[in-house]
Amino acid sequence: MQKRIAIIGGGIVGATAAYYLSKLPGSEKIKVTLFDDGVGQASKAAAGIISPWLSKRRNQQWYRLAKAGADLYPELIHDAQLGTDVYQQTGTIVTREDEADLETLFALAQDRRKTAATMGDVATLTAQEVQDQVPLLTNPQPGVVITGGARVDGAALVNGLLASASKRNLKVSHERVKLNAQGQVITSLGARQFDRVILAVGAWLKELIAPLGVNADVRPQKGQLIELAVKDYPLQEHMPVV
Ligand SMILES: Cc1cc2nc3c(=O)[nH]c(=O)nc-3n(C[C@H](O)[C@H](O)[C@H](O)COP(=O)(O)OP(=O)(O)OC[C@H]3O[C@@H](n4cnc5c(N)ncnc54)[C@H](O)[C@@H]3O)c2cc1C
Numbered sequence: 671m672q673k674r675i676a677i678i679g680g681g682i683v684g685a686t687a688a689y690y691l692s693k694l695p696g697s698e699k700i701k702v703t704l705f706d707d708g709v710g711q712a713s714k715a716a717a718g719i720i721s722p723w724l725s726k727r728r729n730q731q732w733y734r735l736a737k738a739g740a741d742l743y744p745e746l747i748h749d750a751q752l753g754t755d756v757y758q759q760t761g762t763i764v765t766r767e768d769e770a771d772l773e774t775l776f777a778l779a780q781d782r783r784k785t786a787a788t789m790g791d792v793a794t795l796t797a798q799e800v801q802d803q804v805p806l807l808t809n810p811q812p813g814v815v816i817t818g819g820a821r822v823d824g825a826a827l828v829n830g831l832l833a834s835a836s837k838r839n840l841k842v843s844h845e846r847v848k849l850n851a852q853g854q855v856i857t858s859l860g861a862r863q864f865d866r867v868i869l870a871v872g873a874w875l876k877e878l879i880a881p882l883g884v885n886a887d888v889r890p891q892k893g894q895l896i897e898l899a900v901k902d903y904p905l906q907e908h909m910p911v912v
Pocket residue numbers: 678679680681682683684705706707708709710711712713714715716717718719720824845846847848870871872873874878895
């Protein structure tokens with residue numbers, strides 16, 4: 671019997687779920703519908719820096735999840751036959767003004783490296799070496815480089831994964847949907863029943879599952895991203911992230 675699965679949200683999480691559902695053995699018996707209106711999607715807006723290893727957050731569950739995500743990228747990109755325009759291990763450099771802070775950071779990096787092979791090599795760089803790698807910097811500081819750090823183009827990744835899954839068992843519906851108290855998906859054509867519903871709506875989870883009587887602890891985090899175009903500067907796609 672055919673199984674019907676709904677995915678609500680088509681950012682990086684929903685698109686990855688759709689991709690793996692299309693690759694499952696017996697996927698021809700699974701019909702997947704992904705609902706997404708694309709409004710405000712974080713995956714398209716993100717800077718795409720993949721480098722969770724030096725985070726000092728105490729939340730170990732978060733760290734394990736973020737680390738597993740970083741570990742998955744090379745395999746996912748290879749399997750989905752996506753290229754370096756989508757994901758590239760350019761390396762990341764984390765700088766510190768103070769020598770003692772740099773040593774602490776390096777020790778943390780070495781420790782994390784023991785359980786995170788994707789990090790690649792870890793080394794300290796002098797201020798001059800940092801500037802050699804990122805000539806744009808006018809006042810460089812010494813830093814720690816992690817060669818496995820990467821950059822992902824979220825929009826290109828999502829498009830690539832959805833295009834691949836659409837060749838098999840995925841249908842994308844560009845609309846905003848709701849859930850009712852019975853867990854049915856309320857679409858423009860009415861309530862639809864699915865065997866499973868995957869919620870991948872990111873920041874919108876709280877409002878989506880409120881009708882089920884479940885409270886999701888999703889809160890905003892304020893930040894700012896400034897994108898600069900540097901005049902007369904050659905585009906260096908291989909430059910590490912600082
Ligand atoms: C400016 C910015 C910079 C960032 N930079 C980085 C970075 O450098 N490195 C990093 O690791 N992370 C970064 N992030 C975080 C990262 O982008 C997110 O964690 C990730 O993209 C979340 O993916 P997602 O699939 O969960 O959600 P999203 O990508 O937000 O996708 C959710 C989708 O669900 C859709 N949706 C919501 N409700 C409904 C509904 N009811 N019906 C239908 N569709 C619905 C939305 O329209 C959206 O398309 C950044 C985020 C932002 C905003």
